Amino acid sequence: MNILEKENKLKTLEKQIEALGEEKAIEKIKEEIKNYKKNEMTKLTAWDKVLLARHQQRPKACEFIEYLSPDFMELHGDRQFRDDPSIIGGIGTISGTPFTIIAQQKGATTEENIQRNFAMPHPEGYRKALRLMQQAEKFNRPILTLIDTPGAYPGIGAEERGQGQAIANNLMAMSQFTVPVITVVIGEGGSGGALAIGVANKIMMLENAIFSILSPEGYASILWKDASKAPLAAEEMKITAKDLKDFQIIDGIIPEPPGGAHFNKEAVFKETKTSIINAYNKLKDLTGPELYYQRNYKIRQFGFLQRFNYDNLGGNDSDIYKNIRNR
Amino acid sequence: MNDIKRAINHRKILKQKLNLIQNELSFSKTHKMDVPKGLYEKCPNCEKTINKKLNIQNDYICTDCGHHFRMRAVDRIHYIVDRNTFIERGIGYITLNPLFQHDYEDKIAKYKKSTQLDEAYIYGHAKIHGRSCVVGVMDSYFLMGSMGSVVGEKVTKTFEYAIYKRLPVIIFTASGGARMQEGIFSLMQMAKTSAAVAKHSRMGLLYISVLTHPTTGGVNASFASLGDIILAEPDALIGFAGPRVIEQTIKQKLPEGFQRSEFLLEKGFIDQVVDRKDLKSTLAKLLTFHQRTNS
Ligand SMILES: [Zn+2]
Numbered sequence: 169m170n171i172l173e174k175e176n177k178l179k180t181l182e183k184q185i186e187a188l189g190e191e192k193a194i195e196k197i198k199e200e201i202k203n204y205k206k207n208e209m210t211k212l213t214a215w216d217k218v219l220l221a222r223h224q225q226r227p228k229a230c231e232f233i234e235y236l237s238p239d240f241m242e243l244h245g246d247r248q249f250r251d252d253p254s255i256i257g258g259i260g261t262i263s264g265t266p267f268t269i270i271a272q273q274k275g276a277t278t279e280e281n282i283q284r285n286f287a288m289p290h291p292e293g294y295r296k297a298l299r300l301m302q303q304a305e306k307f308n309r310p311i312l313t314l315i316d317t318p319g320a321y322p323g324i325g326a327e328e329r330g331q332g333q334a335i336a337n338n339l340m341a342m343s344q345f346t347v348p349v350i351t352v353v354i355g356e357g358g359s360g361g362a363l364a365i366g367v368a369n370k371i372m373m374l375e376n377a378i379f380s381i382l383s384p385e386g387y388a389s390i391l392w393k394d395a396s397k398a399p400l401a402a403e404e405m406k407i408t409a410k411d412l413k414d415f416q417i418i419d420g421i422i423p424e425p426p427g428g429a430h431f432n433k434e435a436v437f438k439e440t441k442t443s444i445i446n447a448y449n450k451l452k453d454l455t456g457p458e459l460y461y462q463r464n465y466k467i468r469q470f471g472f473l474q475r476f477n478y479d480n481l482g483g484n485d486s487d488i489y490k491n492i493r494n495r
Numbered sequence: 496m497n498d499i500k501r502a503i504n505h506r507k508i509l510k511q512k513l514n515l516i517q518n519e520l521s522f523s524k525t526h527k528m529d530v531p532k533g534l535y536e537k538c539p540n541c542e543k544t545i546n547k548k549l550n551i552q553n554d555y556i557c558t559d560c561g562h563h564f565r566m567r568a569v570d571r572i573h574y575i576v577d578r579n580t581f582i583e584r585g586i587g588y589i590t591l592n593p594l595f596q597h598d599y600e601d602k603i604a605k606y607k608k609s610t611q612l613d614e615a616y617i618y619g620h621a622k623i624h625g626r627s628c629v630v631g632v633m634d635s636y637f638l639m640g641s642m643g644s645v646v647g648e649k650v651t652k653t654f655e656y657a658i659y660k661r662l663p664v665i666i667f668t669a670s671g672g673a674r675m676q677e678g679i680f681s682l683m684q685m686a687k688t689s690a691a692v693a694k695h696s697r698m699g700l701l702y703i704s705v706l707t708h709p710t711t712g713g714v715n716a717s718f719a720s721l722g723d724i725i726l727a728e729p730d731a732l733i734g735f736a737g738p739r740v741i742e743q744t745i746k747q748k749l750p751e752g753f754q755r756s757e758f759l760l761e762k763g764f765i766d767q768v769v770d771r772k773d774l775k776s777t778l779a780k781l782l783t784f785h786q787r788t789n790s
Binding site: 320321322323324326327328329330331332333335336337339340341343344359360363364367379380381382387390391404405406407412415417464467468470471472473474475476 | 587645716745
């Protein structure tokens with residue numbers, strides 16, 4: 169049973185309360201619901217997390233921004249081609265400090281999704297993000313980015329306007345900033361399209377968010393020529409927040425209520441805000457060069473490899489598998 | 496006393512092992528690349544059968560239509576750098592299997608054997624028309640030249656070595672993108688290599704990237720697109736998303752010549768499309784332009 173089916177079962181249980189009048193029966197079913205939430209809804213496979221990360225009701229970036237910074241002011245356009253609606257950018261204060269906020273926005277409805285291009289940015293979106301981040305650098309303002317995208321848009325226009333070049337430029341520029349950069353993956357983090365606004369001093373993920381090199385469907389269809397094996401692929405690819413924490417790719421996990429963020433949005437927003445403020449408090453006392461150094465040191469460590477030397481010939485002393493073995 | 500003896504002995508054994516591995520990986524062995532099996536091959540462009548030996552003598556260019564065949568990394572180095580000046584750096588990296596994919600190690604071993612390389616990328620110190628530089632070459636015959644942890648690390652090392660020696664960097668890219676078998680680690684190599692380019696660039700040093708067929712995906716969206724000067728070989732496939740993915744997404748056929756070098760030249764993302772025959776002289780010219788006089 170995957171998480172969506174479980175959720176449906178929970179809903180049918182809840183409906184049964186209304187159907188019954190007797191107090192005792194209500195109590196009994198309420199108890200059942202409580203147990204179900206506690207026991208079943210917290211047992212999530214990697215594929216469950218993929219489904220939750222893509223859930224229609226999952227809180228979107230603009231809801232996070234609304235809670236984090238009520239005075240948020242959106243700024244539009246890349247000054248070259250057009251305004252990409254799949255990336256939101258602007259300035260807002262988070263508990264008294266002005267932040268430049270960049271976010272990838274999925275739509276809550278189908279119409280909005282089409283308008284937002286399912287949060288798949290074009291090059292102009294990345295260039296808008298870069299423009300706003302460079303502005304933040306100029307005014308020494310911290311940067312917060314919220315990632316929620318299936319990936320950069322693969323289309324004719326996007327290629328004509330240099331998707332690869334736009335992403336590469338973002339990666340290069342973000343590594344050079346001397347202001348704090350904080351990233352939160354709130355839903356799907358898909359490949360280079362997500363990373364292009366995610367080169368940060370602190371990367372955090374919601375508990376049920378995913379961050380992957382390509383979609384599990386893509387992985388399954390390339391490797392096993394069968395897209396329906398996506399659940400297996402999700403397990404194998406190690407894309408959940410916990411896996412990435414073990415890999416030391418991300419710095420923190422923001423907890424979600426049982427069953428996913430949409431069961432209690434308020435609580436998730438609150439947790440996210442605390443995590444962001446905590447992360448910022450750790451970074452704000454560092455000087456510009458220190459921030460630059462911290463970020464670059466972190467980036468430099470990425471990778472899973474060994475180089476031949478005397479130390480790793482014989483013993484198990486330098487066992488770099490130790491974090492991820494036997495899980 | 497016995498302990499010391501044992502330790503010395505142990506050291507000796509390790510040293511022998513190291514020599515063995517280094518011999519295995521050394522460039523001299525890959526030097527004598529053989530003529531590929533089968534004497535004739537078909538040109539994918541004009542579909543004419545051509546003699547392989549003639550093809551190699553003609554720098555892997557079709558004598559009839561001028562189609563540029565893919566080139567192995569070793570051949571590329573022999574073709575581009577001055578004779579006997581290439582000194583390979585960054586030997587001895589070991590590709591690991593972070594996702595515990597059951598056939599990944601076998602795959603790597605197979606490609607290691609068939610290409611005589613230890614990964615899809617080699618770099619080293621070289622001279623082009625007498626000018627020192629650091630040359631890096633990706634090999635698309637090694638698992639589509641995909642970028643995993645080791646490739647990312649070696650690309651980063653290329654730039655770090657160049658910073659240390661104050662040398663320009665020339666990288667020939669040929670890659671299908673990030674290596675999905677290594678999952679998130681491959682993705683993060685994009686950030687790592689881009690940061691390395693930035694560091695090199697801040698030192699005021701020159702980076703020329705030469706895009707060859709094919710350069711797509713994660714490599715295209717990181718160091719390949721960040722060169723101070725970006726050259727490309729004719730008719731190379733260059734883009735972020737693969738043509739098949741785009742066709743599936745927009746549900747229509749792509750126009751002729753889409754995502755090819757000439758197309759990108761027209762759109763303004765490439766400085767020049769250079770024929771293979773002129774590549775070496777072009778690079779030498781660029782190196783001369785950027786030579787430092789007061790150093
Ligand atoms: Zn031909």
